[in-house]
Structure formats: C-alpha cells, structure tokens
Amino acid sequence: MIPLLQNRNILLGVTGSIAAYKAADLASKLAQAGALVDVVLTQSALQFIAPLTFQSLTGRRAYRDQDLWGSEGHIQHIGLGKKADILVIAPASANTIAKLAYGIANNLLTVTALAVEAPLVIAPAMDGGMYNHPATRHNLKILKDREAVIIGPVEGHLASGLVGIGRMAEPTDIIGEIRLILAQDGPLSGQHVIVTAGGTQEPIDPVRSINNRSSGKQGYAIAQAALDLGAKVTLISAPTALTAPVGVNLINIFTADEMKAAVMTTIPDSDMLIMAAAVADFRPITLAQEKIKRERGIPKIELEATDDILTEVSRQKAQTNNPRIVVGFAAESHNLLKHAQRKLKSKGLDLIVANDITAPDSGFAADTNQVVLIDANEKVTKLPLMSKEEVARKVMERVSDLSANFQ
Ligand code: CTP
Numbered sequence: 001m002i003p004l005l006q007n008r009n010i011l012l013g014v015t016g017s018i019a020a021y022k023a024a025d026l027a028s029k030l031a032q033a034g035a036l037v038d039v040v041l042t043q044s045a046l047q048f049i050a051p052l053t054f055q056s057l058t059g060r061r062a063y064r065d066q067d068l069w070g071s072e073g074h075i076q077h078i079g080l081g082k083k084a085d086i087l088v089i090a091p092a093s094a095n096t097i098a099k100l101a102y103g104i105a106n107n108l109l110t111v112t113a114l115a116v117e118a119p120l121v122i123a124p125a126m127d128g129g130m131y132n133h134p135a136t137r138h139n140l141k142i143l144k145d146r147e148a149v150i151i152g153p154v155e156g157h158l159a160s161g162l163v164g165i166g167r168m169a170e171p172t173d174i175i176g177e178i179r180l181i182l183a184q185d186g187p188l189s190g191q192h193v194i195v196t197a198g199g200t201q202e203p204i205d206p207v208r209s210i211n212n213r214s215s216g217k218q219g220y221a222i223a224q225a226a227l228d229l230g231a232k233v234t235l236i237s238a239p240t241a242l243t244a245p246v247g248v249n250l251i252n253i254f255t256a257d258e259m260k261a262a263v264m265t266t267i268p269d270s271d272m273l274i275m276a277a278a279v280a281d282f283r284p285i286t287l288a289q290e291k292i293k294r295e296r297g298i299p300k301i302e303l304e305a306t307d308d309i310l311t312e313v314s315r316q317k318a319q320t321n322n323p324r325i326v327v328g329f330a331a332e333s334h335n336l337l338k339h340a341q342r343k344l345k346s347k348g349l350d351l352i353v354a355n356d357i358t359a360p361d362s363g364f365a366a367d368t369n370q371v372v373l374i375d376a377n378e379k380v381t382k383l384p385l386m387s388k389e390e391v392a393r394k395v396m397e398r399v400s401d402l403s404a405n406f407q
Pocket of ligand 1: 256275276277278279280281306307308309310311327328329330331332343
C-alpha cells in the first residue's frame with residue numbers, strides 16, 4: 001500500500017506493442033499500491049493481451065473500443081476522463097503518439113485522452129527506427145510542449161531482435177514518475193530536503209575498507225517519503241545495493257569526509273536535513289597505496305576520528321538558520337532513550353529517530369524497524385514495529401508538522 005496512490009483514479013491506456021505484457025505488471029503494481037486502475041485497450045493492444053488479464057489484476061472493468069458505444073453510451077469516455085487523476089499510456093505506440101499529438105480521436109483511448117484534463121504520462125515502446133523517425137520525434141516534442149511527461153523509451157532487446165532504443169520504461173520507473181506528479185501539491189512542495197543514507201566506507205588499502213553495517217533501506221525510504229510529500233530531494237548516499245527513488249538528485253559518496261563535503265555544499269540551499277546515514281566515527285590515518293600483502297604479517301591500522309557531520313551542520317544552522325530542521329538517527333545497542341536524548345542535545349537536533357539494533361526484526365538489514373521519535377521538547381513517541389517505508393512516512397509526517405509550526 002502506498003498512501004499517495006490509495007484510491008487515486010489512474011487511467012491506463014494500453015496500445016499495440018509487445019510491451020503490453022509489462023502494462024499488466026504496471027496495472028498490478030498500481031492496484032496493489034491501492035490505486036483504482038481503469039484500463040482502456042486499443043484494438044491493436046488486443047492482439048497482444050486480453051482485457052480479462054487487466055480485469056483480474058485490477059478488480060475493475062477493462063474497456064475496449066466497443067465500449068465507446070456500449071451500454072453506458074457515448075458518455076463512457078467522458079466519465080473515464082473526468083474522474084482520472086492521471087492518464088498513463090503505457091506502452092504508447094508511434095501511431096497513438098501521433099494521434100495524441102494531433103488530437104485525432106478515433107478510438108476509445110484517443111477520444112478519452114481528449115476529454116481528460118489530468119496530467120498525461122506517456123511511455124513509448126516501438127522499434128528504434130520508428131522512435132528515431134523525425135515524425136515520431138516531432139510528435140513527442142508537441143506532447144512535451146503540452147506538458148505531457150514522456151518516460152523512456154530505454155535501450156535493450158527489441159522485438160525486431162536488434163538491441164537499441166525503444167523498450168518501454170520499467171513499471172517501477174513509471175510508478176515513480178506517477179508519484180512525482182501526484183505529490184506536486186503536497187505539504188512539502190517547494191521545500192528542499194537532504195537525506196543521507198547507507199554506511200560510509202573508509203579505505204585501508206585499494207581493496208579493503210572499514211564499513212558501517214547499513215543497507216541504506218531506511219534512508220532510501222525516507223527519500224521516497226519526502227518525495228511523496230512533494231519535496232525536492234537530494235539523496236547523499238554511501239554505497240548500497242538499492243535503486244534510488246525516481247526524482248531524487250543522487251550524490252554518491254564513499255567516505256565520511258566525502259559525505260560531509262556533499263552535505264556542507266548542499267545545505268545552504270536546503271530546508272531540512274535527515275541524517276539517516278551510518279557515518280564512520282573512525283578512519284585509518286594512512287591509506288596504503290598498494291594492497292597490503294599477507295606475507296608481511298598482520299598490519300597495525302591506526303585510526304583517527306572523523307568529523308561529526310551533524311555537529312558541523314548545527315554550528316552552521318546557529319549562524320544562518322539553515323537548514324531549518326535537522327533530524328538525526330541513533331542506532332543503539334543499550335540505554336536507547338538515554339543515548340538518544342544525549343545525542344539530540346549534543347548535536348543540536350530538532351528530532352531524533354532512535355532504534356534498538358538488538359531488537360528482533362529491527363535495524364540494519366531488516367525490512368522492518370521499531371523506532372522512538374524524540375523531539376527538541378523531549379516529546380517521546382514510541383512507534384510499533386512497522387515496515388521501513390511506514391517508519392519513513394511517520395518520520396516525514398512528523399518533520400512536515402514541525403516545519404509547519406516553524407512557518
Ligand atoms: N553522525 C554524523 N557524523 C558522524 C557520525 C554520526 O553526522 N561522524 C550522525 C549519524 O548520521 C546519525 C547521528 O549522528 O544521524 C548519530 O549517529 P551515531 O553513530 O548513533 O552516534 P555517534 O555520535 O557516532 O555516537 P556513538 O557511535 O558513540 O553511539
């Protein structure tokens with residue numbers, strides 16, 4: 001379930017392309033997220049996929065051209081169009097793109113498209129030659145100038161057997177784009193949120209490093225939650241195995257020093273910093289230029305402290321009042337509240353998100369987390385065990401409330 005998508009009317013147009021099978025996945029993911037997905041198939045789409053596929057996935061009727069004149073009469077297209085929060089055409093063939101560009105309305109989908117006032121998202125899918133044809137390029141430009149969001153196509157294997165540009169964008173990327181559009185007027189619109197995530201890596205030699213055990217999941221979920229509230233998001237990330245949410249400005253770093261540099265250069269133009277990263281507290285004093293060889297015996301690695309990024313940020317905030325809200329995390333193995341309260345004060349935070357990393361299903365690699373929120377007024381909110389996405393939403397809702405109080 002994705003609250004932003006819950007009960008939103010998404011009209012999904014499916015046209016004639018082998019990528020129609022991916023539209024089924026898109027419809028399924030949207031329905032699972034809680035959206036009300038109405039599907040309109042063109043005649044050519046029916047060559048590739050059946051309305052029943054979509055009906056089974058969405059639990060709602062899927063429409064085709066004969067429904068334009070069906071039992072609900074000519075108002076069908078108006079009805080579908082009027083209630084849509086967004087019209088997504090995926091896959092969009094060159095033919096349908098041309099019709100949309102010129103307002104040609106000769107089937108249920110294109111008639112409906114003319115009746116829709118909601119934002120239009122188009123995911124083209126076609127042969128590379130067709131995509132690169134000046135006619136298609138021109139038609140896409142017309143639609144872009146009309147503020148349609150064009151996503152993809154991407155490179156890969158095409159139905160022709162060739163490898164090239166023309167594949168439909170992945171459903172998760174299309175959903176990311178839909179989320180950005182639906183979040184546009186959210187409570188954090190116009191605000192710039194910086195999120196740090198992952199565990200920094202402090203190199204010992206060219207192949208080894210001291211790492212913090214962090215998957216980055218909680219930080220990435222916070223970045224997505226901030227996007228869902230309409231914020232502009234910069235995600236400063238240590239190495240992770242995760243894909244960044246669609247729409248973030250991603251800055252990849254390795255070390256605590258690089259993270260600090262990225263944070264300090266980004267905060268002057270930010271409103272909030274959410275420091276979810278596990279930053280190394282120590283790093284090797286010297287970096288061996290060559291791989292340390294085993295036959296030389298066990299090396300002695302001397303460590304030095306890294307700078308505390310949050311302390312630096314608070315110092316800056318005291319002078320410039322920027323960023324207005326600073327949130328830290330505290331991953332503790334004992335005395336959770338005591339340590340978290342101390343960090344909240346010593347690091348000058350507005351809010352701290354504390355978790356007991358020894359609790360079952362909580363902490364580093366887990367998909368769930370159980371956290372306590374403590375604000376600068378010492379208000380303590382204990383949240384139950386929930387998914388990291390839900391924790392992220394709770395944290396960002398709280399941050400959003402704090403931000404509203406500041407205004
Ligand atoms: N943090 C930071 N800079 C560092 C280390 C940590 O900004 N060099 C931030 C983390 O991103 C987190 C918060 O400080 O938001 C608390 O991190 P944590 O590791 O729990 O606290 P430490 O101050 O490092 O204390 P300790 O490791 O002793 O618990």
